[in-house]
Structures are given as C-alpha cells and as structure tokens.
Amino acid sequence: MTTDTISPAIDPTGFVSDWEDWHAAHETQRAAADGFLAITGLHFLTTEPERFGDAPGAWSVDEVGPVVELAADEQLSLDGVELTGRHSFGAIAERDGVNARAGDAVIEIARRGGELIVRPRHPDTQFRAAYSGTPTYLPNPGWRVEARFLPFDPPRDVTVGAAVEGLQHVYSAPGELEFAHDGAPYHLTAFSGHAPGSLLVVFTDATSGLTTYAANRALTVAAPDAEGRTTLDFTRAVNLPCAYTDYATCPLPPAENRIPFAVEAGEKIPVARVAVTL
Known part of the structure; x- marks a missing residue:
C-alpha cells in the first residue's frame, strides 16, 4: 500500500504526531512495574x-x-x-x-x-530492566483502511488456539469486518473489545515470522457507527504478550484472519523475549 491512498482528510504530520504519542503511552504501559515484562x-x-x-x-x-x-x-x-x-x-x-x-x-x-x-x-526482573522498546514500521497513514462491520446474527463463539500448547480460548465474535486491499475484498472475524462497542482483531499476515511476530498481532478497532463504518488502523497493530514471554497464554488468530498480503505497519518482532528453560 502506498501513500497515494491517503485520504485528503488525514493530515500526515498530525497523524504521525498522534501515533508517536499513542505508541509512547503503549510502551509505558507495557513496561509498567506490574506489566507482563515483569512476569516470572x-x-x-x-x-x-x-x-x-x-x-x-x-x-x-x-x-x-x-x-x-x-x-x-x-x-x-x-x-x-x-x-x-x-x-x-x-x-x-x-x-x-x-x-x-x-x-x-x-x-x-x-x-x-x-x-x-x-x-x-516482579518489578525487578532483568528482562524488564533491559527492555529498550519495540521496533515498528514507520507510521504511514496509507495503512488506515476504511472498513464495514457486518454483524453475526446471533454473535458466534469462536474457539482458537493459544500460545501455550494444548490450551484453547473461546471468544465471542459479534461480527466480521470487511475491507478492501488493491481492489480485492477481505473479511476478518472480530472479537468483542475491552471498551463498550469496540472490537478486537487478532491476525497474521505475510510479514509474520519475517519482520513481525510469527504467531499473532492484535488490532483494537473503534466501535462502528450506525451504518457499520469504522477504520482499521494497521499502524496500531501491536504485539501480544506472547511475543515477549513464554509465560503468556495469548490467543492465536482464527484461520480466516490470516491475511495473505504483507501488512507493513505496526509493531515488529521484539529484540528479546523470555523463554522457559526446562
């Protein structure tokens, strides 16, 4: 995706500034004294x-x-x-x-x-003390994609795998998000988000295992409007805890959320992780 897809309504300078503020806050939360970088x-x-x-x-x-x-x-x-x-x-x-x-x-x-x-x-873990941030793609507003929410009637329970072998998660999926890339339509199953009405998409793409974490990334999506319109801002695709530590039970994406093209936006593979040694 190139910058010629940027909507005239987006101010590139303001977009980058907002993204930098958001990612700095996200990094602060991730590295908090009781955050998952402190898990032992x-x-x-x-x-x-x-x-x-x-x-x-x-x-x-x-x-x-x-x-x-x-x-x-x-x-x-x-x-x-x-x-x-x-x-x-x-x-x-x-x-x-x-x-x-x-x-x-x-x-x-x-x-x-x-x-x-x-x-x-434990806040004094060596891993947390050494954490220096997560690399990202440069924030390109061309990766803000218009999407349409298509509700399931009724909402579906979706069973997915987990970062821990043998574990499964069941998530409520209120619907799917439809968007286009290079003229082709795509659909992503959306789980219920943390904020009322918001959605959560767990996905992989053609960068997974190359420049981004192999198992998953996650994207929070704002609540759709009355016509079902919302935005997939892939520049805010983040790593889940399992990208940093084996002590996480993160969900894996459902099969339909394995995007076939490269989403060159959002967070990349962390420079270090905590692995369990037996």
Whole structure:
C-alpha cells in the first residue's frame, strides 16, 4: 500500500504526531512495574497444593476456585487486606482474575482457557530492566483502511488456539469486518473489545515470522457507527504478550484472519523475549 491512498482528510504530520504519542503511552504501559515484562512464571493450579519459587504460599484449587495456604512468616494482601492462613479466592470467570500483592510483587490469579493460573510479576526482573522498546514500521497513514462491520446474527463463539500448547480460548465474535486491499475484498472475524462497542482483531499476515511476530498481532478497532463504518488502523497493530514471554497464554488468530498480503505497519518482532528453560 502506498501513500497515494491517503485520504485528503488525514493530515500526515498530525497523524504521525498522534501515533508517536499513542505508541509512547503503549510502551509505558507495557513496561509498567506490574506489566507482563515483569512476569516470572506461569503456574497451572491443580487440587494438589504446590509451592512456587516466585510467590508465597501453597496453591491449589477447590470446588469453587483458587486457594492459597500461607505459612506464619508469609505475607500476601488483597485489596489492602492482609491474608493469613488459608484463603479461598472464590469463583473466577474466564479471562478474569484478581491481583494480590507480596511486597513489591503482584501475584495474578486468573482463569485462562478454562485453567486456573498463578502468574507472579516482579518489578525487578532483568528482562524488564533491559527492555529498550519495540521496533515498528514507520507510521504511514496509507495503512488506515476504511472498513464495514457486518454483524453475526446471533454473535458466534469462536474457539482458537493459544500460545501455550494444548490450551484453547473461546471468544465471542459479534461480527466480521470487511475491507478492501488493491481492489480485492477481505473479511476478518472480530472479537468483542475491552471498551463498550469496540472490537478486537487478532491476525497474521505475510510479514509474520519475517519482520513481525510469527504467531499473532492484535488490532483494537473503534466501535462502528450506525451504518457499520469504522477504520482499521494497521499502524496500531501491536504485539501480544506472547511475543515477549513464554509465560503468556495469548490467543492465536482464527484461520480466516490470516491475511495473505504483507501488512507493513505496526509493531515488529521484539529484540528479546523470555523463554522457559526446562
């Protein structure tokens, strides 16, 4: 895609400035003290209590949800309240979780792909300290593509793979996004986004595994207007946590979201990642 596709309504200078502000904020969030660059482990819970080197307590699951047993000299707090002895966190819904604290560390307790996990985050990790940013393509407004939202009736549950082998995610897909590239139509399945009405697209393209992360990238899409119009701003395609660490359970794109052409926009392969060594 070349710059001759830029809409006259887009001010290239303002576009680049806005993109730089957005990406700087995104990098700040990614490298936060409790962000995923600080993750030190991914622990799947079972009915058998187990201790982990990066979190206090012995962890297990009961008939309701995750449980921790704390020794007298172990400290853990939740919402500012110190926990002692045995504590049950109750039921946790899929893709939900709670954050406990152990000193400077955040202990994430969550459900992913039907499994209950503990995922500690320590701000003093070497990986976070050494992080120097993620390379990107230059922000080209030609990669802002008009799209039309086509709703599913009813919305569909879509099962996709995960960065962790054997794990699967089920996402609600309210519809698909139709757009054109070089005169040809394409369709991407869209999941429900975080903000009300917004959408999330997980995709790969012809750059994946070459200049961009092989498994996936993600794009947040603004809520469509009353006629279903919205924009795919591929310059804001970002890496998911699995591009940086093996301790992530990120979704893989559905088959229809494997774009056959090169999307030379957005974030590229990180310069480093945390790999699990056995």
